[in-house]
Amino acid sequence: MSGDFDAIRDSGSSEETQLVRLLEEKIKSLQIEIENLRKELNYYKAEMEKMLSPPLIEAVVLDVLPDGRVLVRSSSGPNLIVNVASHIDQTLIKPGRSVALNQRGSIILEVLPQKEDPIIKSMEVVEKPNVHYSEIGGLEEQIMELREVVELPLKNPKIFKEIGVEPPKGVLLYGPPGTGKTMLAKAVATESNAVFIHVVASEFAQKFVGEGARIVRELFEMAKRKAPSIIFIDEIDAIGAKRIDIGTSGEREIQRTLMQLLAELDGFNPLDNVKIIAATNRIDILDPALLRPGRFDRVIEVPLPDLKGRIEIFNIYLKKMKYSGDINLERLAQLTEGFSGADIKNVCVEAAYVAIRDGRNAVTMEDLIEAVNKINVKKKRMENIQERREKYS
Known part of the structure; x- marks a missing residue:
């Protein structure tokens, strides 16, 4: 139990x-x-x-007063004298720095990170072009001068200090269209370890007053931050033409942009490890202030290739192509007198199309001669159109 x-x-x-x-x-x-x-x-x-x-107000620091207060230009309009919150590091507050104010605009609550204009940021070439000096024919002297001005000061700056001279700041490439000015700049971008910034000068021409000068200033500031760097300004004649006393408001704005460029090239702030390359087809219309020493210290002509240069250019392009039979490079070079490097490349492309139309997978000497004749006809037609324009303008 x-x-x-x-x-x-x-x-x-x-x-x-x-x-x-x-x-x-x-x-x-x-x-x-x-x-x-x-x-x-x-x-x-x-x-x-x-x-x-409440939202914060963005402002730009103008000056730091002796008593610790800060003079700022508010994005909402007026200049203000404000205090700084106790948690803010005073050493971060410098003229030109962006800060955030409270709604009443009486105190700085935050120091904003340094920002870059998207237009300026897009000018940096992140993926460098795959162009080497060995792929440029007929410009040995120009390549040597360019390397002396741009690459040598960036790679071996001590030699200039030992000798006691300042390295050149920039180089201006000039010559007819298609002679390889832009290709030389691409080769510099590939061969050097510097940050490469590419800008077409017409991008400096903005519709708002002062915008072009601001873009030039911020472009050089970015180049200095990312030094060693190279700025390539293509078609510089778009903003670098000779200044005139009378002009439209647009022309005056371009002149202001040019003056800012001149100030950056030869101003109080040193360029240090920033080198400038500019290119133009019209050196005759450039402002003399651009060409004086201290701005573009080296002016390099990039002419139409001579007979030897044309042989080298044909050899460079034909190495990449599939061809059959014997190719007489000297004869091709003789037939293409007055052709630029771009014209010779066009001849090779046109010859490839001739072969494709005939159902072949290789280019022959006859294809190249036919392509030369076709490009010659196009060149003469364009020259006639240009003569008519000049006649009636």
Whole structure:
């Protein structure tokens, strides 16, 4: 009888233990759920605070006063003298730095990170072009001069300090269209380890007053931050033409942009490891101030290739192509007198099309001669159109 009672008591005890365990597990799961809900509540509270908090006003620091207050130009309009919040590092507040003010505009709450204009940022060539000096024919002298002016000061600046001279700041490439000015700049970008910044001068011409000068200033600031760097300004005649006393408001704005460029090239702030390459087809219309020493110290002519240069250019392009039979490079060079490097490339492309139209997968000498004749006809047609334009303009 007592044994039965003990068995019943043991079974009741085990049921209670199981119940307690179930309740403990339930409590744990509820505690976890409460913790998750608390986190979710805190998240939504923080989001509500963000949505309800007043917006901050952006301002630019103009000056730091002796008493620690700061003179700023507010984006909402007026210049203000404001205090600095105690958690802000005073050493970060410098003229030109962007800061955030509270809604009343009475205190600096945050120092904003340095920002770059998207237009300026897009000018940096992130993926360098795959062009080497060995792929440029007939310009050995120009390549040597360019390397002396641009690459040598960046790679070995000590030699100039030892001799006691300042390295050249920039080089101007000039010559007819298609002679390889831009290709030379691409080769510099590939061969050097410097940051390469490419800009077409017409991008400096903006419709708002002062915008062009601002872009020039910020472009050079970015180049200095990322030095060693190379700035390549293509078609510089777009903003570098001779200045005139009378002109439209647009022309005056371009002149202001040119003056800012001149100031950056030869101003109080040294360019250090920043080199400038510019290119133009019309050196005759450039402002004399651009050409004086101290700005573009080296002016390099990139002429139409001579006979030897044309042979080298044909050899460079034909190495990449599949051809059959003998190719007489000297004869091709004689037939293409007055052709630029771009014209010779066009001859090779046109010869490839002749072969494709005939159902062949290789170019012959006859294809190249036919392509030369076709490009010659196009060149003469374009020259006639140009003569007519000049006649009636």
